[in-house]
Amino acid sequence: MIGWLIYDEVGEKRNRWFIQSFIQSAMNHGIELVLKVISDNVEFCANSLPDFVIVRTINPQINYFFEVHGIPTFNSFETSKIANNKWLTYKLCQKLKIPTMKTQLLSTESSPSDVLDFPFVLKSLNGHGGAEVFLIKSKQELEEKSTIIDKNNFLIQEFCSEPGRDMRVYALGDKVISGILRTSDSDFRSNFSLGGSVSVSDISSEQEEIVRKIHKELKFDFVGVDFIFHKGKCVLNEIEDVVGTRMLYKCTDIDIIDLYMRYIIKRLSFNL
Ligand SMILES: Nc1ncnc2c1ncn2[C@@H]1O[C@H](COP(=O)(O)OP(=O)(O)O)[C@@H](O)[C@H]1O
Numbered sequence: 001m002i003g004w005l006i007y008d009e010v011g012e013k014r015n016r017w018f019i020q021s022f023i024q025s026a027m028n029h030g031i032e033l034v035l036k037v038i039s040d041n042v043e044f045c046a047n048s049l050p051d052f053v054i055v056r057t058i059n060p061q062i063n064y065f066f067e068v069h070g071i072p073t074f075n076s077f078e079t080s081k082i083a084n085n086k087w088l089t090y091k092l093c094q095k096l097k098i099p100t101m102k103t104q105l106l107s108t109e110s111s112p113s114d115v116l117d118f119p120f121v122l123k124s125l126n127g128h129g130g131a132e133v134f135l136i137k138s139k140q141e142l143e144e145k146s147t148i149i150d151k152n153n154f155l156i157q158e159f160c161s162e163p164g165r166d167m168r169v170y171a172l173g174d175k176v177i178s179g180i181l182r183t184s185d186s187d188f189r190s191n192f193s194l195g196g197s198v199s200v201s202d203i204s205s206e207q208e209e210i211v212r213k214i215h216k217e218l219k220f221d222f223v224g225v226d227f228i229f230h231k232g233k234c235v236l237n238e239i240e241d242v243v244g245t246r247m248l249y250k251c252t253d254i255d256i257i258d259l260y261m262r263y264i265i266k267r268l269s270f271n272l
């Protein structure tokens with residue numbers, strides 16, 4: 001059996017250890033996993049496709065291509081589409097009655113300051129690592145920011161009452177694997193990539209129920225579900241499709257790569 005592990009060039013450079021470990025883990029299970037480093041305008045040949053693909057680049061069209069060609073795709077197109085768009089994630093939460101912060105597209109009729117009080121958060125629909133997440137404290141700050149962003153690609157969101165803190169729940173299929181709390185003393189954004197500190201944290205029954213609800217809807221394979229905290233409650237912040245595993249290896253003994261490989265084999269052998 002042959003699988004492809006798909007990365008873009010930047011991702012491949014940042015994740016060499018993960019890639020090698022994945023290929024080794026597959027080999028231990030008798031599977032040939034081949035790294036494919038792709039560019040944005042890649043075209044695959046429909047005549048020579050693998051038995052399955054693991055997509056580790058953010059580009060839902062790639063997941064779509066393999067899915068329509070009948071190739072088992074980890075994660076699915078639907079998961080990739082929703083998780084990589086914060087507005088679609090918000091709409092999904094509304095549908096599933098999952099708590100979120102009050103959120104509005106920036107490009108609506110009403111003025112942002114009529115919808116939310118300052119300070120609020122301005123973030124792009126498809127940003128990562130906190131790079132396009134801004135705290136807006138005044139009308140003037142909003143006007144300044146608005147001149148340098150694509151207004152159609154941003155949303156505004158109520159500022160949570162416990163900034164600088166969030167929790168990621170790793171999930172493999174319908175099982176929660178571990179919870180990692182991220183905190184920052186110096187920034188309202190607690191992203192690990194921005195220097196946030198990390199520690200293992202118990203997953204509450206409420207969080208577990210939310211993750212299961214999302215799994216039931218999206219049938220994701222491996223994701224992180226990120227929560228922020230507001231007035232004593234946890235609310236969903238985002239779903240991470242191409243979820244990193246550094247925090248898991250740093251904080252736990254869990255070999256998530258091997259667990260994921262076993263999960264993939266099980267799904268393939270039962271044709272799920
Ligand atoms: N509404 C909010 N209120 C306060 N902090 C927030 C809010 N939304 C996001 N953050 C903080 O900013 C970080 C990055 O935001 P996030 O929405 O996860 O974007 P990204 O996809 O870039 O990681 C979060 O991990 C959290 O710490």
Ligand SMILES: [Mg+2]
Nearest residue numbers: 129130226238
């Ligand atoms: Mg995030």
